[in-house]
Amino acid sequence: RKEVEQDPGPFNVPEGATVAFNCTYSNSASQSFFWYRQDCRKEPKLLMSVYSSGNEDGRFTAQLNRASQYISLLIRDSKLSDSATYLCVVNKAAGNQGGKLIFGQGTELSVKP
Amino acid sequence: DGGITQSPKYLFRKEGQNVTLSCEQNLNHDAMYWYRQDPGQGLRLIYYSQIVNDFQKGDIAEGYSVSREKKESFPLTVTSAQKNPTAFYLCASSRTGGGYNEQFFGPGTRLTVL
Numbered sequence: 001r002k003e004v005e006q007d008p009g010p011f012n013v014p015e016g017a018t019v020a021f022n023c024t025y026s027n028s029a030s031q032s033f034f035w036y037r038q039d040c041r042k043e044p045k046l047l048m049s050v051y052s053s054g055n056e057d058g059r060f061t062a063q064l065n066r067a068s069q070y071i072s073l074l075i076r077d078s079k080l081s082d083s084a085t086y087l088c089v090v091n092k093a094a095g096n097q098g099g100k101l102i103f104g105q106g107t108e109l110s111v112k113p
Numbered sequence: 114d115g116g117i118t119q120s121p122k123y124l125f126r127k128e129g130q131n132v133t134l135s136c137e138q139n140l141n142h143d144a145m146y147w148y149r150q151d152p153g154q155g156l157r158l159i160y161y162s163q164i165v166n167d168f169q170k171g172d173i174a175e176g177y178s179v180s181r182e183k184k185e186s187f188p189l190t191v192t193s194a195q196k197n198p199t200a201f202y203l204c205a206s207s208r209t210g211g212g213y214n215e216q217f218f219g220p221g222t223r224l225t226v227l
Binding site: 004032034041042043044045046049087091099100101103104105106 | 144148153154155156158161163171201203207209213214215216217218219220221
């Protein structure tokens with residue numbers, strides 16, 4: 001089993017659609033969770049940190065379910081500019097290994113006019 | 114402006130040559146990381162350093178070497194022992210300590226072995 005697994009893509013959606021990405025992680029000791037966005041041939045950029053209570057930033061909502069070891073990202077009212085690959089990222093463990101992040105393989109989103 | 118810089122952006126190397134990729138940050142972060150990304154794949158950790166003069170191997174360290182003589186700098190050398198070095202190389206940095214320590218990335222170096 002991969003340490004971080006994401007929905008296989010690509011997701012092709014029309015502008016204005018709501019799209020949800022799912023991610024599962026295998027290490028129950030993980031304590032930090034993130035969603036990054038990566039545009040084609042560019043570096044990943046932090047989109048959101050994911051907190052236990054869930055958090056929202058404009059059109060983006062992230063949820064964490066520790067019991068199920070599951071993370072989600074919801075994008076409402078999709079824009080053309082949301083087209084990118086979305087990376088689910090989990091820290092490896094607590095303690096001095098906690099800085100190490102494990103990246104999912106990414107889910108590609110394409111928003112069409 | 115605070116950030117992470119990598120140079121060069123594109124690098125071409127002949128087989129059998131060593132090459133060094135530069136990574137500099139002015140975010141005052143203690144930790145720095147090197148990743149490799151191949152087409153259609155996720156990021157894989159090569160080396161990381163949580164403090165000056167100390168570094169650890171990541172998941173795919175073979176054929177690579179690093180140094181951390183200054184807090185701001187974490188150069189990566191791709192040696193001739195690396196069997197398949199053509200890839201997109203990304204450097205990142207983060208704070209250390211408790212809590213969420215997001216990693217911030219430089220723009221990357223695309224290495225092509227001819």
